[in-house]
Amino acid sequence: MPELPEVETIRLGLLGRVCNKRIERVEIRCHRIILRPQPREMAAALGGQMIRDIQRRGKFLLFQLDDYRLLVHLGMSGQLTYWDQTQRDDQRFFTTVTGLQQARQHAVDKHTHVSLYFDDGNAMHYRDIRQFGKWRLYRTEAFDEAREFLQLGLEPLDKGYTLSRFMESFRGRKLRIKSLLLNQNFVAGVGNIYADEALFEAGIHPERFVHSLSIEEKQRLFRAIPKVLRRGLKHGGTSFQNYFNADGEAGTNQETLRVYGREGGKCHRCRTPIVRIVVSQRGTHFCQRCQPAKRK
DNA sequence: AGTAATCCCTGGCAGC
């Protein structure tokens, strides 16, 4: 479940690997994940293009090519890894060890849906077990058509993330705060893990309706969001199931999580057992004492 | 328009 810190970690890893490399050949094996344009057309368009830069917006990766912009969303289980022709493929990729897959460089398998082969003999593999990922290719001059991208909300680690804009984003909302945090049009890049972590950090119950939040609570949330995201980034992302960086390595942020995935475990702050409920069809973890249901 | 529910998909796991 790659969220902002995971996507950013992948971006940083890929920057030094695939930038300024020319795509010689593209293999698209699963057609489901490619929405636009059709696979044959996408493969043909990518051939001969050089990757000039890689940017990120929310959970989207944005590859700047000579004539195109390639938008990649990793969905639930997407992996983008670099393949070095001088290194040996690691078969341990497919084994489970203490609940966590071990991975390095891997050969093409049944879940490797796209491969970009560069003219220097190396490659970049896209692997996506659950196939929720999306690739979209736009001609640079037609990028305005990427509405799902342009409607994204505040970028929480950028300078434009200000308290006034954050407060503005609450206007007219009448839903639970956890639901709002998962909405990419509010703050981009926050997913289920970091939403729970941010709410714990801010001391806010996930089922609170946003119009009931005090100014102080919103201010705490405003600060908590980038705090937990930066912590995730610092630890190379959270590896629970299928997330690996561009070199196929797991992150370690799962060891620093305060509430997510810790049902029954003791709250680091008050020792109360962490509770798991369902909000917006998503597993939601919180401390009943540190995140009270009603405002004091 | 804003919100809630449904669906997509596979691997892992509990239960028998």
Add this chain to the structure above:
DNA sequence: TGCTGCCAGGGATTAC
């Protein structure tokens, strides 16, 4: 042991 059924979850789509 092997089968069945359920669950996880981002976001597009549909329904209201």
